[in-house]
Amino acid sequence: MSDPIVVFDSITKSYDGINTVLHGLDLTIERGEFVTLLGPSGSGKTTTLMILAGFEDPSGGTISLDGRLLNHVPAHQRGIGVVFQNYALFPHMSVAGNLSFPLEMQGIGRAERDQRIKAALDMVKLGPLGERRPSELSGGQQQRVALARALVFQPKLVLMDEPLGALDKQLREHMQIEIKHIHEQLGVTLVYVTHDQSEALTMSDRVAVFNHGRIQQLASPATIYEEPANAFVASFIGENNRLVGTIATRDATYCRMALEDGTQIEARLTGDLAIGSKAVLSLRPERVMVGDSGPNANTFNARIEELIYFGDHTKLRLSLGGSSGFMARTSFKDGLRDLQRGASIPVSWSRDCGRVLPFMEQE
Amino acid sequence: MMTRRNLLAAALIAPLLLLVFVSFIVPLGATLYRAVEDAEISTILPKTTALLEQWNGEGVPSEQTYLSLMNELREAQEQQKAGPVLNRLNFEETGLRSMLLQGLRASGQFSGSYKQNLIALNPRWGDPHFWGLVKRSTGPWTPLYFLRSVDLKLGPNGAVVPTADEEAVFIKLFIRTFEISLVVTLICAVLAYPMAYTLSILPQAWTNIGIMLVLIPFWTSILVRTTAWFIILQREGPINALLLSLHLVEQPVTMIFTRFAVYLAMVHVLLPFAILPLYSVMKGIKPDYMRAAASLGAPGWRRFLRIYLPLSMPGVASGALMVFMLSVGFYITPALVGGSGDQMISYFIAFFTNTSVNWGIAAALAALLMGMTGILVAIAWLLVPGFRSGGVRV
Numbered sequence A: 001m002s003d004p005i006v007v008f009d010s011i012t013k014s015y016d017g018i019n020t021v022l023h024g025l026d027l028t029i030e031r032g033e034f035v036t037l038l039g040p041s042g043s044g045k046t047t048t049l050m051i052l053a054g055f056e057d058p059s060g061g062t063i064s065l066d067g068r069l070l071n072h073v074p075a076h077q078r079g080i081g082v083v084f085q086n087y088a089l090f091p092h093m094s095v096a097g098n099l100s101f102p103l104e105m106q107g108i109g110r111a112e113r114d115q116r117i118k119a120a121l122d123m124v125k126l127g128p129l130g131e132r133r134p135s136e137l138s139g140g141q142q143q144r145v146a147l148a149r150a151l152v153f154q155p156k157l158v159l160m161d162e163p164l165g166a167l168d169k170q171l172r173e174h175m176q177i178e179i180k181h182i183h184e185q186l187g188v189t190l191v192y193v194t195h196d197q198s199e200a201l202t203m204s205d206r207v208a209v210f211n212h213g214r215i216q217q218l219a220s221p222a223t224i225y226e227e228p229a230n231a232f233v234a235s236f237i238g239e240n241n242r243l244v245g246t247i248a249t250r251d252a253t254y255c256r257m258a259l260e261d262g263t264q265i266e267a268r269l270t271g272d273l274a275i276g277s278k279a280v281l282s283l284r285p286e287r288v289m290v291g292d293s294g295p296n297a298n299t300f301n302a303r304i305e306e307l308i309y310f311g312d313h314t315k316l317r318l319s320l321g322g323s324s325g326f327m328a329r330t331s332f333k334d335g336l337r338d339l340q341r342g343a344s345i346p347v348s349w350s351r352d353c354g355r356v357l358p359f360m361e362q363e
Numbered sequence B: 001m002m003t004r005r006n007l008l009a010a011a012l013i014a015p016l017l018l019l020v021f022v023s024f025i026v027p028l029g030a031t032l033y034r035a036v037e038d039a040e041i042s043t044i045l046p047k048t049t050a051l052l053e054q055w056n057g058e059g060v061p062s063e064q065t066y067l068s069l070m071n072e073l074r075e076a077q078e079q080q081k082a083g084p085v086l087n088r089l090n091f092e093e094t095g096l097r098s099m100l101l102q103g104l105r106a107s108g109q110f111s112g113s114y115k116q117n118l119i120a121l122n123p124r125w126g127d128p129h130f131w132g133l134v135k136r137s138t139g140p141w142t143p144l145y146f147l148r149s150v151d152l153k154l155g156p157n158g159a160v161v162p163t164a165d166e167e168a169v170f171i172k173l174f175i176r177t178f179e180i181s182l183v184v185t186l187i188c189a190v191l192a193y194p195m196a197y198t199l200s201i202l203p204q205a206w207t208n209i210g211i212m213l214v215l216i217p218f219w220t221s222i223l224v225r226t227t228a229w230f231i232i233l234q235r236e237g238p239i240n241a242l243l244l245s246l247h248l249v250e251q252p253v254t255m256i257f258t259r260f261a262v263y264l265a266m267v268h269v270l271l272p273f274a275i276l277p278l279y280s281v282m283k284g285i286k287p288d289y290m291r292a293a294a295s296l297g298a299p300g301w302r303r304f305l306r307i308y309l310p311l312s313m314p315g316v317a318s319g320a321l322m323v324f325m326l327s328v329g330f331y332i333t334p335a336l337v338g339g340s341g342d343q344m345i346s347y348f349i350a351f352f353t354n355t356s357v358n359w360g361i362a363a364a365l366a367a368l369l370m371g372m373t374g375i376l377v378a379i380a381w382l383l384v385p386g387f388r389s390g391g392v393r394v
């Protein structure tokens, strides 16, 4: 089943020879896949994309595209479509001129060009706007043109660097769906950069979480969310409670972690942690059950520090096990409306919801 | 409400309009007025002017006219005001000045009819054509200066005819002026383009040094820089000394007082005017455009031709426009390092203004220069892409 189109093999990159931006990156992208590079600012996502597109040379390691070594292939011979964050539409050409450019570079004749330009414009629903200048289009329309331009010459691989970053929330969500549809329709391989985690989770087949020039985890969105490989991924994706303690007991799958005040929590174990080593419990607020609990392994009494009302749900800030700021999320269907700040309530969660991860100093 | 706002806007913009009016419209109007005004004879010789008004142009005018011309001229000469009249008439036809002065000198001994005495002195006094010229010069307007600026004049019967070959210099001068300006503009554009490009891609620290290197000569007086070229290029100058000592040449090379020297010094003076607008436009061309073009399959030279060149064109246009406009008015540099065949129209405008005090022709030449420059710029506007935005990137 494996049919890799792009293979990064221990790619390193340093712009100035002093600071290393990418540390031996290994990444295999399957044909037709939608892979998202997700990570905080400065984590090396754009650099990875630039190296793949051929705008930057790696300092070490190899990349191959379709089995062909790319290191010394100049950008214009790679046949990779790129959508830039600010679109980079040529301002002195019409929309049609922009789309025509890559076709002219391939030496495609007038008639076929016109036909493909029209098809590409129809695909992004911009049919009648071919004669406009980019400056005469709205941000969303420019975005579509950039998309059409990157696709019109039928590249096998398309890279997008935060293509929706400049759009407002509503348009962004609309374009996310549209890009997803285009991806499914064309079967093209897509590498997408974002630092918006919900974008990454909703659109991708797989997500590569970057931090400090290293891939922290490469997995499907569900796996990234439900089974973060380490404390960074756990805290970067979604809302997350972090409780620090030491491993008290453990078996192959579960462990009991002791907090500072002696409270013990039972949770799933991730990574190889010896008894007595420092660890972090990661628990999503929506997994915490507030009020009457079922037969859960972990049931505690917590004090309410704050209630934040969101309409469809309410967030509770609690103090638990000697530490404050523990978040829980509840939909309040169970007659809990009368909860007061300072009141004490039972909270609980299943041992399968919490994950105990190795403690990482740098966060 | 609306009108109050408009009034306020008008009040705010008024100083600007006033400035434009005072610094541009008024001098321009005055120049144009000078170029067609013809008031010397009618103000200095008012009686003669009035008498000539009655003369029907056939035969010679009355004795009274001869007498009045001589008397008024003599009076003007005593008050040192005869110069403009003599200049004006001599401009109509060379030789009239000496004829009038001769008559004036002789008139002291005249007895009887001035008319007969003057005709006896010089038969031209009896030529109706001469009186026609005088009458034509009483104004108040004359097309003569403009005609002369394009090597034309009014013939005896008022028809427009070419001037004599030895006087026909101005069209050649205009052509030379525009030729020198175009060559200088072209050289500046070609030199400035790679320089501005280099500046635009250097790291910031180096860019600042580079810009300083461009600006320092720019802040130095034109006169100083031109004089420096004078010293460098002269026969005994350092370049010739070097060439001779290396035995590359046997004789000193003539560089000073040549067209080459004019181009060199003018390009040196004007290059910053081409570099700076180009630099600012190139600085604004985001590297993403070139990257996008590369990702779309364009090799380096096609990226340059299809993307970079058109995007930098407004900079080329505004730089070239600046250089061209300044070149057209150049005066000091060709005067110092050029030969007699390298002088530009401004040199003659200055000459007619300062030396031979003929403001009419100076004004006509200046107005024509401006008009022709305007036409050339308008043509460039229509033909050169990127010109229309005037260097402002759209």
Ligand SMILES: Nc1ncnc2c1ncn2[C@@H]1O[C@H](COP(=O)(O)OP(=O)(O)OP(=O)(O)O)[C@@H](O)[C@H]1O
Pocket: A015, A016, A021, A039, A040, A041, A042, A043, A044, A045, A046, A047, A048, A195
């Ligand atoms: N041209 C460059 N020269 C020097 N350093 C650079 C250059 N481009 C990026 N860097 C550095 O490399 C690191 C990674 O940058 P990169 O642009 O890849 O991050 P990113 O993950 O895309 O961040 P963002 O989300 O902010 O776009 C950063 O520390 C950045 O300062």
Ligand SMILES: [Mg+2]
Pocket: A045, A046, A047, A161
């Ligand atoms: Mg980036």
